[in-house]
Amino acid sequence: xxxxxxxxxxxxxxxxxxxxxxxxxxxxxxxxxxxxxxxxxxxxxxxxxxxxxxxxxxxxxxxxxxxxxxxxxxxxxxxxxxxxxxxxxxxxxxxxxxxxxxxxxxxxxxxxxxxxxxxxxxxxxxxxxxxxxxxxxxxxxxxxxxxxxxxxxxxxxxxxxxxxxxxx
Numbered sequence: 802x803x804x805x806x807x808x809x810x811x812x813x814x815x816x817x818x819x820x821x822x823x824x825x826x827x828x829x830x831x832x833x834x835x836x837x838x839x840x841x842x843x844x845x846x847x848x849x850x851x852x853x854x855x856x857x858x859x860x861x862x863x864x865x866x867x868x869x870x871x872x873x874x875x876x877x878x879x880x881x882x883x884x885x886x887x888x889x890x891x892x893x894x895x896x897x898x899x900x901x902x903x904x905x906x907x908x909x910x911x912x913x914x915x916x917x918x919x920x921x922x923x924x925x926x927x928x929x930x931x932x933x934x935x936x937x938x939x940x941x942x943x944x945x946x947x948x949x950x951x952x953x954x955x956x957x958x959x960x961x962x963x964x965x966x967x968x969x
Contacts (some may be wrong), residue, residue: 802811809957810959811960811963812940812941812944812958812959812963814943815940815962815963816937816940819936819937820933820937821964823929823933824921824929824933827926827929828926833922833925833926833929834869834870834922834925836925836926836929836932837920837924838874840878840891841895841928842866842874842876842878843878843889843890843891844891844892844893844894844895844896844899845895845896845899845928846859846862846863846866846878846879846889846891847889847893848879848895848896848899848900848903848919849862849865849866849918849920849924850919850951852903852904852907852919853907853917853918853919854919858886858887859879859887859889860887862919863864863876863879865918865919865920866919866920868918868920869918869921870920870922875890878890878891887904888951892899898931898935898950899928899931901931902918902927902928902930902931902934903924903927903928904922905927905929906924906926906928909923909927910923940962943962943965944958944962945958947961947962959961
């Protein structure tokens with residue numbers, strides 16, 4: 802009985818719709834190069850720099866990133882201090898969360914004999930799947946939290962959570 806009740810939840814259908822539309826948009830319109838842009842560049846840069854290139858100065862990884870984007874990219878996340886040392890202005894927390902997906906992309910790239918440079922469609926798609934997983938998990942936990950705070954309002958919460966996600 803509980804499983805059938807969950808299948809009728811608007812939150813579940815909202816999460817499925819968001820997942821399907823997002824994957825379709827990214828893959829169908831060839832938008833994989835757009836996945837790691839803006840702030841994501843800074844958070845993601847730790848992974849190829851430290852794991853693949855084993856460097857802390859981001860030289861090789863920034864070159865690989867520019868090659869992947871055909872030099873049509875700005876790397877505003879990289880800053881230089883007074884002594885000329887390059888550093889990343891973003892904290893590595895997101896990179897730690899994305900590490901399993903990055904390692905899976907490394908494994909897939911190795912299996913299909915694709916270059917393991919941290920910047921290819923395999924890595925972008927894997928990064929997107931990581932974001933999708935954490936987004937869905939966050940919405941699900943948000944729903945569970947509200948449900949535990951207001952147990953008698955489950956139907957209202959099932960409608961409210963998707964509306965709040967769309968509104969933000």
